[in-house]
Amino acid sequence: MKIADLKIPGNILLAPMSNVTNLPFRLMCRKYGASLTYSEMISADAVIYENKKTINRGISCEDERPLGIQIFGNSPETMIKAALRIEEIYKPEIIDINFGCPAKTLTKDGCGSALLSSPELIHDIVKELSENLSTPVTAKIRILQDMENTLEIAHLIESAGASAITVHGRTRQQQYSGKANHDYVRKIKQELSIPVIANGDIVDEISAQQTLEYTECDGIMIGRAAMGNPFLFKRISHYLETGELLEYKQCSQRVADIREYFSLLEEHELMHTVHVKAQAQWFTRGMKNGRHVRKNIDVAKNIDEILLSLDRMCKDAN
Numbered sequence: 133m134k135i136a137d138l139k140i141p142g143n144i145l146l147a148p149m150s151n152v153t154n155l156p157f158r159l160m161c162r163k164y165g166a167s168l169t170y171s172e173m174i175s176a177d178a179v180i181y182e183n184k185k186t187i188n189r190g191i192s193c194e195d196e197r198p199l200g201i202q203i204f205g206n207s208p209e210t211m212i213k214a215a216l217r218i219e220e221i222y223k224p225e226i227i228d229i230n231f232g233c234p235a236k237t238l239t240k241d242g243c244g245s246a247l248l249s250s251p252e253l254i255h256d257i258v259k260e261l262s263e264n265l266s267t268p269v270t271a272k273i274r275i276l277q278d279m280e281n282t283l284e285i286a287h288l289i290e291s292a293g294a295s296a297i298t299v300h301g302r303t304r305q306q307q308y309s310g311k312a313n314h315d316y317v318r319k320i321k322q323e324l325s326i327p328v329i330a331n332g333d334i335v336d337e338i339s340a341q342q343t344l345e346y347t348e349c350d351g352i353m354i355g356r357a358a359m360g361n362p363f364l365f366k367r368i369s370h371y372l373e374t375g376e377l378l379e380y381k382q383c384s385q386r387v388a389d390i391r392e393y394f395s396l397l398e399e400h401e402l403m404h405t406v407h408v409k410a411q412a413q414w415f416t417r418g419m420k421n422g423r424h425v426r427k428n429i430d431v432a433k434n435i436d437e438i439l440l441s442l443d444r445m446c447k448d449a450n
């Protein structure tokens with residue numbers, strides 16, 4: 133897939149997810165075949181105020197190139213200032229604008245999906261950034277209830293200069309309930325010339341292939357299904373390349389992955405930034421005896437105890 137002049141080595145992307153897609157997690161997804169990864173969303177206002185904790189959300193490394201950094205805000209003026217600062221510090225290959233987050237913490241300030249009710253402002257933000265950054269600008273939206281309004285926003289984003297658009301097939305009101313509507317995504321792809329990336333409810337090999345085939349999008353983006361399961365990218369890449377399901381041992385794979393994830397957190401000195409138990413729980417989702425292990429993780433006193441109960445889970449599974 134190509135975004136502006138940037139060649140992306142594939143078309144399976146990891147979705148930006150706040151408090152989930154930190155650098156170690158993104159590196160693991162890359163190792164397993166994610167072609168492009170984005171930082172967690174970064175507040176434009178906080179960047180302007182030089183909030184160190186916020187700015188650090190953009191930290192990356194050479195192994196993660198190409199890198200996308202996502203920002204949110206509510207005005208062209210603040211967003212361009214923040215984006216220029218991010219360009220200066222991190223030199224990302226892509227700067228993505230969040231027009232999709234439905235969380236009240238953002239929408240109460242007119243950010244994220246609240247902007248979907250102000251098409252002109254969306255246009256002005258994308259135009260300001262596209263014209264004044266040397267980095268390609270992309271946008272991530274949710275659909276609106278009405279197809280026509282959704283198409284209008286998508287066209288405005290394209291005409292304002294965006295180099296690609298990601299569409300999550302749910303409305304702001306739906307939050308994460310119901311099903312992603314890929315009819316809207318397909319229609320946007322048919323009408324736009326820039327690359328369109330389909331997002332929402334891609335959870336395994338089959339849904340990945342079906343979404344690519346049905347929407348005819350240039351790429352797919354995976355969010356929740358990758359939480360605690362970076363290996364999903366390997367399974368999906370393998371299936372799309374060969375048409376065959378990859379055989380693997382789920383339990384030992386997950387435990388090996390969480391060990392690697394914890395050691396990457398140590399290596400990048402980020403252990404203090406995550407909720408270790410919550411992250412460990414994700415790695416046990418969908419596993420045999422998962423509920424029992426999650427209880428053990430809950431009462432574990434340290435990482436060694438967490439790993440011990442995961443090892444036991446694997447022994448029981450074999």
Ligand SMILES: Cc1cc2nc3c(=O)[nH]c(=O)nc-3n(C[C@H](O)[C@H](O)[C@H](O)COP(=O)(O)O)c2cc1C
Pocket residue numbers: 147148149150151152172173202230232233272300331332333334353354355356357
């Ligand atoms: C915990 C969590 C955090 C998220 N944070 C962001 C974010 O920072 N920026 C963004 O554009 N979307 C965010 N999203 C939305 C996802 O990127 C994605 O659009 C959504 O989960 C739908 O894809 P999925 O069905 O594959 O999960 C978040 C979703 C979750 C579950």
